[in-house]
Amino acid sequence: MKKLINSVESVLEESLNGFARAHSNIIQFNHQPNYVSRKNKSENKVALISGGGAGHEPLHTGLVGKGMLDAACPGQVFTSPTPDQMLMAAQAVENGAGVLFIVKNYAGDVMNFEIAAEMLDCPHETVLVNDDVSLPKDHSTGRRGVAGTLIVEKIVGAAAEAGADLATCKQLGDKVVNSTASMGVALTSCTVPALGQPTFDISDNEVEMGVGIHGERGREVMSLTTADELVQILAKAIDEDLKPAKEQCALLHINGFGATPLMELYLVYDSAAQFFEERGIKIVRSLVGNYTTSLDMAGCSITLTLMDDEMLQYWDAPVHTAALRWGI
Amino acid sequence: MKKLINSVESVLEESLNGFARAHSNIIQFNHQPNYVSRKNKSENKVALISGGGAGHEPLHTGLVGKGMLDAACPGQVFTSPTPDQMLMAAQAVENGAGVLFIVKNYAGDVMNFEIAAEMLDCPHETVLVNDDVSLPKDHSTGRRGVAGTLIVEKIVGAAAEAGADLATCKQLGDKVVNSTASMGVALTSCTVPALGQPTFDISDNEVEMGVGIHGERGREVMSLTTADELVQILAKAIDEDLKPAKEQCALLHINGFGATPLMELYLVYDSAAQFFEERGIKIVRSLVGNYTTSLDMAGCSITLTLMDDEMLQYWDAPVHTAALRWGI
Amino acid sequence: MLCNKFTGQNMTDTTFLPPLIAAIQAEILNNEEEISALDRAIGDGDHVTNLIRGLEALSKLNDELVQLDWSAAFMKIGMTLMSTMGGASGSLLGSMFVSMGKEAKEQDIDLAGITAIYAAGVESIKARGKADIGEKTMLDTLIPVMQSLQSDAEQNSDKATVLANIKAAATQGMQSTKDMLATKGRASFLGERARGHIDAGARTSQLILCVIADQLSEN
Amino acid sequence: MLCNKFTGQNMTDTTFLPPLIAAIQAEILNNEEEISALDRAIGDGDHVTNLIRGLEALSKLNDELVQLDWSAAFMKIGMTLMSTMGGASGSLLGSMFVSMGKEAKEQDIDLAGITAIYAAGVESIKARGKADIGEKTMLDTLIPVMQSLQSDAEQNSDKATVLANIKAAATQGMQSTKDMLATKGRASFLGERARGHIDAGARTSQLILCVIADQLSEN
Ligand SMILES: Nc1ncnc2c1ncn2[C@@H]1O[C@H](COP(=O)(O)OP(=O)(O)O)[C@@H](O)[C@H]1O
Ligand SMILES: Nc1ncnc2c1ncn2[C@@H]1O[C@H](COP(=O)(O)OP(=O)(O)O)[C@@H](O)[C@H]1O
Ligand SMILES: [Mg+2]
Ligand SMILES: [Mg+2]
Ligand SMILES: [Mg+2]
Ligand SMILES: [Mg+2]
Structure with missing residues (x-):
């Protein structure tokens, strides 16, 4: 394992410290339990909280700030955060308008957020993101939440910033989820620091089609072919x-x-945009880059969100986070 | 070689097409010769042009737009662009206030830009970026230009946008170069599509210390140690x-x-910030991410730029490019 | 009350717990590589790390734990696992022990009581995980053990039999996951590709239950 | 004028160029792997790709080239290399041929003239690259060949001698780069680590010059 770290035990804490130091103008980092929260929050605004295992950076910590999340709870690498993180974060950032949890659909995330929600004594709702279409809609655990999560967070974040109430934010979040579909392909696995070796083996002429974002195998192995x-x-x-x-x-x-x-990634964008445009879809906004990552995995996912005017307006609204910034 | 491409021959063109498609609101892409230029340029503003081999994305194409570059000329992967690219780009974006070339100090880049400059019949200057301190100051070819280039482009870009004339831009560029030092370490090599294999071999417990940005070996091999x-x-x-x-x-x-x-990268930021702060330096701005890349090389570089009030003000000025955006 | 035919003379109170936790820790560390490989094969590879983190946190509770009664100790264990493990297993094992703590208030610590307490724990996993036997999860170890306990409690079996049955049920349950399709947890994403691999959570549950049985048999 | 003792009967005009370019292309492709490895070892690995790209562009000029006189043909070759190769070698070889084109206007195509034209090309590389012999670059091949041509022109050597001397000078020059420290180009960044490797540009220059000599000997 080749990584720029000091020790497997300290990597998460040190990385969060660096993140907090680099972005101290917009966020603060609370240790034990770990959560990143926004500085200068608006009054009486629905508090948006997300979280999940670390290793997906900039998701979610890099999306805390004006116009997006109020707090993010990073777990250990690829491990859902614990309920006390979400609970303390909620108590820290809630300011009268309730809490919206944005949760990627994984057993661990769902259950840990659920436990936190059960303990929270203020109005709250949860938007469950399940945009990964590599699994059938009726999959036994539901579909996974992947790169579409950022889009949910951006659009609902803008709505909350504009004063939408909890019910409206929840409804909008569900709408974005229903308008969003993603699927990914991996060319390599990735190496979780604590494991010290790639999660799976893959030969030089194979890809894993339909992968999630935790370095796990996909739906099937396929031959490496053209982009x-x-x-x-x-x-x-x-x-x-x-x-x-x-x-x-x-x-x-x-x-x-x-x-x-x-x-x-831009080559893939070209190919995908062409595909959708040939089907009569108008691609009116783009986002290309490493946003929902699996550590050092090679590969990418494609996400399409069908946009109406309201969603477009919220997408374009000012945002100031570590990873996404415009209009401010 | 595992890459999301269609063919070695078409990768550059297709990638640039995707880039142009994704950012058509701010840039346009000219084929043959290849250059990316800014839409909606200001009148009577010094035209900033940079370029270099492809494979460093987002540098330089991702830095074209309001407040930064007017044009970028991408060569083949890790190969300096050809003089006709710079010449045509200059003729396309120049609008009365002259052209400033921002060139990373590599024989190929320097000579190809030089030939273009010799053919250009409008006022022009060149800022040579040579921030790589892994080489001694009196190195026979001078030091290489690496990640500090972005900082030069941002600060001079803001000055040009604010109306600074050619001589002022040139002077400011030289000042930023003189205030900037960088050095990098590689954990792996990278694979140039046309070569199909990593540029160098490196064992699991070694790093290349003092590398440039073309997948070449560094100043020396060292044991992999802590970050x-x-x-x-x-x-x-x-x-x-x-x-x-x-x-x-x-x-x-x-x-x-x-x-x-x-x-x-954030873990490295934490460690580096601590190092410099212990020496009494005040880190007032940060930038953490993949900006001056070597394809799929693992590793990172550290760049420090000593800032005065003028430079800070230009750094903070609005910018709207594919890779760097704030205030707009 | 702990002094009875089943639980033995020395297991009079929660002083039983620290050495038990240490024994479990040792067993999991002994099998770390294998468990890691199981979760890497059809999951994301972190299960053993999560469990080790949880056990380490438990091992630091020593003094605190021995001052608590069984109900409070289970609660403390549950809260500790829940706030240190993370992942699916953290929320599930955390819930299990919190529920066991609640149930322990109502029960004596004899075979019937232990069976009821354990069953409450297993039920809380089923509820939290919306899962049942046959879905290729830790429940495939935990539920058979519950059934064996229930039948031994009914028949008032002797200690050796109870413990042997726990180990047999746990081991058979764990092994049954090998040929299953997964319908819960990460392995469910793999469809047919999950077959042929034992579930990591089923394996750690089995290892833990066997250590508990062995420790009880020494008392 | 091409009909003289040195250049031979068949090399009357630029129709000589297309087959020469094809022969060079074949030779470079034949040695692609080796050249690629040389630039990977102490450079960035692209030299052979750059050269192949340039040669491909030249090979498409066939019809155009044969209609031009030597001066215009060299100019065209220079501009084509310059706008297709990129990299250090593109600007250098481009400059070389442009300068050769300029000099060809002033010279006859006999040994003295060819020597003067070639020397003008080499001088332009020295000027553009701010480099000289002994810096571990293509100049370590090109300059010795210039010197051999100059001495053969002075001595009015016969064709076979001239060509043999070109090949010997090129090959010796190329090999001399092996033990050099580099003070120009990317290899300079490696310091002592560059020793023991032949410079890629020196090798391709040598291959090209040898093909030219062989083609001339057949005329
Ligand atoms: N819904 C569920 N019900 C019961 N057990 C589950 C469920 N989901 C997962 N598990 C168990 O949890 C184990 C995985 O735990 P762990 O690796 O720590 O968490 P994660 O799956 O979040 O990475 C699985 O091997 C399985 O035994
Ligand atoms: N300043 C220079 N003067 C003469 N030749 C040079 C100089 N710099 C580089 N070269 C030659 O160019 C070759 C490298 O060409 P190439 O790989 O195409 O370009 P780059 O170095 O830009 O990747 C070197 O092997 C060397 O022979
Ligand atoms: Mg996990
Ligand atoms: Mg190059
Ligand atoms: Mg797991
Ligand atoms: Mg090269």
Whole structure:
């Protein structure tokens, strides 16, 4: 294992310290329990809280700030955070308008957030993100939440900033989730520091199709082929799931898993945008980069969100976080 | 070689097409010769042009836009662009106030830009970036230009946007170069598409200390050790080169080479910031992420720029490019 | 009350717990590589790390634990696991012990009582995880053990039999996960590819239950 | 004028160029792996790709080239290399041919003229690259060949001698880079680590010059 770390035990804490130090103008980091919360919060605004295992950076800590999250609770690498983190974060950032939890659909995340929610004594709702169409809609545990989570957080974050109440935020969040579909392909596994070796083996001419974001195997192994053919598979699954109308406006997000150069991500964007435009979809917004990562995994996911005017307006609204910033 | 590409021959063109498509609101892409230029340029503003081999994305194409570059000329992967690219780009974006070329100090870049400059018949100047302190100041070819280039482009870009004339921009650029020092360490090599294999071999317990940004070997091989110890070596070389005064304000930039997770880059930031603060330097701005990359190389560089009020003000000025955006 | 035929003379109070936790810790560390490989094969590889983190936190509770009664000790263990482990297993094992703590208030510490307490724990996992036997999870170890305890409590079996049955049920349950399709947890994402691998949580549950049985048999 | 003792009967005009370019292309492709490894070892690995790109562009000039006189053909070759190769070698070889084109206007195509034209090309590389012999670059091949041409021109050597001397000078020059420290180009960044490796540009220059000599000997 080759990593820029001091020890497996201290990597998370030291990394969070660095994050807090680098962005002390917009966030603060609470140790034990660990959570990152926004400085200068607006009064009487629904508090948005997300979280999940570490190793997906900039998700979620990098999305705390004006116009997005009020707090993020990072667990250990690829391990859901514990309920006390969400509970303390909620108590710290709630200011009268209730709490909205944004949770990626994984057993661990769901259950730990659930326990926190049960203990919280203020109005709260949960938006469950399950945008990964590599699994059938009726999968026994539901579909996973992957790169679409950022889009939910951005759009609901802008609504909350604009004064939407808890019920409205929850409804909007569910709407974004229902308008969003993602799917990913991995060229390599990744190395969790505590494990010291890649989570799975993969040969030089294979890819894992339909992967989640925890370095686990995908739905199936396929031969490594051209980017266009891989994009076809991903985009087709998304298209068949969302069944967008002609002339539908959409946001296209190409998300790198961590070790794939931007050069390749833009190439994938070109291919995917072409695919959707040939189907009559109007790509009106783009986001290309490493946002929902799996440590040093190579590969990427494609996310499409069908956008209406309200969503577009919230997407464009000012945001100031470590990883996403515009208009401020 | 595992890459999301269609063919070695088409990767650059397709990637640039995707980039142009994703950011059509701020830039346009000219084919043959290849250059990316800014939409909506200000009148009578010094035109800033940079360029270099591809494979460093987002540098330089991702830094074209309001408040930064007017054009960027991408060569083939790790290969300097050709003079016709710079010449045509200059003719396209120049609008009366002259052209400032920002060139990283590599034989190929320097000579190709030089040939373009010789053919250009409008006032022009060149800022040569040579921030890599892994080489002695009196190195036979001069020091290389690495991650500090972005900082030069941002600060001079803001000055040009504010109306500074060509001589002022040139002078400011030289000042930023003289106030900037960088050094990097690589944990892996990277794979140039046309080569199909890593540029160099490196064992699991070694690092290349003092690398450039073209996947080449560094100054020396060292044992892989803790992040803190690696940071010490890099930061010490920077500190000894810049010899900052106590209480000096500075910008600290941790640049990922492409395959190193953000988690590790923030950990390095923490360690480096601590190092410099212990020496009495005030870190007043930060930039952490993959900005000057070497395809899928793992590792990072540290850049420190000593900042005065003018530079700070220009750093903070609004910028709207694909990779760097604030205030707009 | 701990002094009875089943629990033995020395297990009079929660002083039983620190050495038990140490024994479990040792057993999990002994099998770390194997467990890690199991979760890497069909999960994300962190299960053993999560469990070790939880056990380490428990091992630091020594003095605190021995001052508590069984109910409070279980609660403390549950809260500690819940706030240190994370992951699916953290919320589940945390819930289990909190529920056991609640149930322990109502029960004596004899075979019937222990059975009721354990069953309350297992039920809370089923409820929290929305899962049952046959889904390729820790429940495939935990539920058979509950059934064996219940039948031994009914038959008032002797200690050796009870303990042997716990170990047999746990081991058989753990092994049954090998050929299952997973319908809960991360392994469910793999469909047919999950077959042929034992579930990591089922394996650690089995290891833990066997250590408990062995420790009880020495008392 | 091409009809003289040195250049031979068939090399009357630029129709000589297309087959020469094809022969060079073949030779470089034949040695692609080796050249790539040389630039990977102490550079960034792209030199052979850059050269192949340039040669491909030249090979598409066939019809255009044969209609030009030597001066214009060299200019065209220089501009083509310059706008397709990129890298250090693109600007250098581009400059070389542009300068050769300029000098060809002033010279006959006999041994003295060719020597003067070639020397003008080499001088432009020295000027553009701010480099000289002994710095572990293509100049370590190019300059010895210039010196051999100059001495053969002075002595009015016969064709076979001239060509043999070109090949010997190029090969010896190329090999001399092996033990050098580099003071120009990327290899300079490696300090002592550059020793023991032949410079990629020196190797391709040598391969090209040898092909030219062989082609000329057949005329
Ligand atoms: N819904 C569930 N019900 C019961 N057990 C579950 C459930 N989901 C997961 N598990 C158990 O948890 C184990 C995984 O725990 P762990 O690796 O710590 O968490 P995570 O899956 O979040 O990475 C699985 O091996 C399985 O035994
Ligand atoms: N300043 C220079 N003068 C002469 N030749 C040089 C100089 N710099 C580099 N070279 C030659 O160029 C070759 C490298 O060319 P190439 O790999 O195409 O470009 P780059 O170094 O930009 O990647 C070197 O092997 C060397 O022979
Ligand atoms: Mg996990
Ligand atoms: Mg190069
Ligand atoms: Mg796990
Ligand atoms: Mg090269």
